Amino acid sequence: MGSGTSLDYCDLSDIGRRRASNQDARVVSEPYSAEQYRRRGWLLLVADGMGAHAAGEMASALAAEQVPLSYDKHAHRPAPLALRSSILHANSEIHARGESAADLKGMGTTCTALVIVPRGALVGHVGDSRAYRVRGGTIEQLSRDHSLAWDMEAARAKVGGEAIPTPPKNIITRSMGPHSRLEVDLEGPFPVEDGDVFVLCSDGLSGQVADEEIGGFAATLSPKEAAEAMLGLALVRGAPDNVTLIVAKAGPAQATDPTAANTPWLLADDEQSTREPVKLPWRTLAVAGGALLAALVVHPLALTHPETGLIGKLLGKGLAEAVGWSATGGMILLFLAAVVAAVVGTLAPAGRARVMLKPGDRLGNGPYRSYDCFLTPGLVEGIAASVETAADGLSDRERERALAHVGATRQAIAAHVLPQALAEAAQAIAVYRRSVEAARRDDTTRIRDE
Secondary structure: OOOOOEEEEEEEEOOOOOOOOOOEEEEEOOOOHHHHHHOOOOEEEEEEEEEEEEHHHHHHHHHHHHHHHHHHHHOOOHEEEHHHHHHHHHHHHHHHHHOOHHHHHHOOEEEEEEEEEEOOOEEEEEEOOEEEEEEEEEEEOOOOEHHHHHHHOOOHHHOOOOOOOOOOOOOOOOOOOOOOOOOEEEEEEOOOOOEEEEEEEEEEHHOOHHHHHHHHHHHHHHHHHHHHHHHHHHHHHHOOOOOOEEEEOOOOHHOOOOOHOOOEEEEEHHHHHOOOOOOHHHHHHHHHHHHHHHHOOOOOOHHHHOOOHHHHHHHHHHHHHHHHHHHHHHHHHHHHHHHHHHHHHHHHOOOOOOOOEOOOOEEEEOOOOOEOOOOOHHHHEEEEEEEEHHHHHHHHHHHHHHHHHHHHHHHHHHHHHHHHHHHHHHHHHHHHHHHHHHHHHHHHHHHHOO
């Protein structure tokens, strides 16, 4: 816990039940003082690597390393600029490393980063790892999945629920690393209240534990107890992928500061604008082209020629020539003015047009999903039933201990004491998780002995 702050958090990661390596990474970058909290806040990040064994691990590790380093470097800038710049910097590092060796080419990673500053909570996001906020019996997904499944679900909603084939859930449409250019989603800032719980996780958790269950654990248990229970429940349900999560509960020091919330945020500055591609003023150039075309095609002298021109026949040679040259000069001046305007518009520093995020405004469209996560008998019973089924694979002693807690869970449900029921279910999950970890240690020892 950083000095002068009150964020309580727990971060965990597990290889899962079917993977040979853990390609997930996570980091919590704490402010070491109250002053540093006001300047740069907290940064929490989860990354899920993709690619061959070494490539995926390297990509996620680079994200967890480079984003916090770059964020600290840019902490003098407004939080949206600092966060976006740090993710883009990490993308460049991962892409360059991927291009450096054939076995690393195309490696990538998701990246979901949460920054908590006095103005609120800001999410920087690429991929299908997730950021949630749990408050008052509601869990909200603050980030949007960059996945084919999510996009097709959105398409299905647009066409009125017509049948659209459901694609595999693990196909993502955006990630850090494979390409030199990257689009980063920024969401927020979301107001923070004392007691708000934020959960960041890889899809190894969200694929096995329902949003309502995540919210129930996060709202009822401490961050440490909730993180251990959620990770354990993913193991109970097979954990086909790596599982990584961060559970962080805001204290009074993280509650949104009304003074900070009333300060506009700069969204583009000179430092950023120099890196943006130049955009030509096509409308201005179109006006210039039209003026030039008029000067060439409808030349005024064609109308004022003393012998063949209409004006020449009506006004005479001298007056017709004067009118012709005046009109021609006007068109040439219009053309030159348009060209000058185009050049000036192109060369003018983009940073002069300051784009501000006004107090009360937000970036992005989150929250994207929202569910009630109040404890219900059905929700807790579903968790208990999962443990009861999985317990068949335990030793007799461990199975007996796990089922004892399952029985206590159901007694508490019958007595309508649901927080106690969830706590007992968490104890049953803990028995199963310890058994899995003990089996891994035995396997490791056996392999070493061999």
